Amino acid sequence: MQNKIDYKNIKKIGLVTRPNVSLDKEILKLQSILSIYKVELILLKESSEILDLPKYGLDDLFKISDFVISLGGDGTLISLCRKACEYDKAVLGIHAGHLGFLTDFKVDEAENFFQAFFQGEFRIEKPYLLSIFLEDRQGKILEKLAFNDVVISKNNQASMAHIEVFRKEKKFNEYFGDGLIVATPAGSTAYNLSANGPIVYTLAQAFILTPVCSHSLTQRPIVLPKGFEIEIMAKDCMLCIDGQENYKMNDFKSIKVGLSDKNVALIHPKNRDYFQILKEKLHWGN
Incomplete structure (x- = not known):
């Protein structure tokens, strides 16, 4: 499974989400952020019927993407992770709604994340x-x-x-x-x-x-x-x-x-704290 990401040479990033018109605005935000770094955002065909962005089937999306974003909840990310193993590609989870155990941040925080990411400030975890x-x-x-x-x-x-x-x-x-x-x-x-x-x-x-x-x-x-x-x-x-x-x-x-x-490479912010997430989700120490 992918140990390193060549963050200096990222050209295309795939995105998968469940069809939801309310998420189209979020997708466009991500496209705008990535365009600053001259990175093309491409979508799974079923992710949006309205947006005029390049769209591919899931297998082709994995083949041509440097890594794939899961926009949604933990369920969306879980189904992607099994596919990611086939193509040795990493997955980044961005949540749309409540904070999950696997998805780290909302689209509103994506600008800060990618600013750090393209400077090599991120971490990869590989659960089995x-x-x-x-x-x-x-x-x-x-x-x-x-x-x-x-x-x-x-x-x-x-x-x-x-x-x-x-x-x-x-x-x-x-x-x-x-x-x-x-x-x-x-x-x-x-x-x-x-x-x-x-x-x-x-x-x-x-x-x-x-x-x-x-x-x-x-x-x-x-x-x-x-x-x-x-x-x-x-x-x-x-x-x-x-x-x-x-x-x-x-x-x-x-x-x-x-x-x-087999394991799957998950991209996380460098400062991600697993135990802090447990505290927040399970209300430990309150």
Whole structure:
């Protein structure tokens, strides 16, 4: 994954946002700021129907951009991060609305950010993703990535999920309840946190198993190291990747999950303070 950005030779920056007329003004602000540095802003086709800016499909956008801006919330950025891995491109998150855990600043603060950026004053953090290997009944393996989490949940709301977890063909644990979350450190502040899972520092090389509404008080979250691969088996359950892709677990004979060797480069202001963000979002110390 991209370790350095040649900030002195940036020519094109891509931008992805969900279609929203109210964001067009924000996009034009970014275009105006970047034009000062002779950088062209290009858009994902679906990001705006009105603006007269160069527009491309997602794959082409990544191919020709030096890096990509995600304008929106954490959800927009998460979907981009998985694509960024394919093209070894960095992502900058600018939030439109409330401060997220991953997006650092609003468009109103972009002028100061880019002034510092084009002087080399920025930082890159590279959180790891999850690798998911789905082997179907015919033996075909589908490999997927998750930035935040993989969630196994019961298919029938009237039933209880029974989820078995194996490591090296030995049963590691089994869970009875509403489901199981497998989260990255970056995803530890998402659904995992709502299910009383631990917050794990974003750059830690580990992942988390957190039961959802377990029927046993002894079933607690556990943090596992990189290199620890688990196999998950559950009947009549759904598997959801980053809240965006859904699969029926009955369609697969094997599902394996572990921390990937792949990470994604996230661009941040140089003075970003992860723990200050936690304090602000979670109201620590108030």
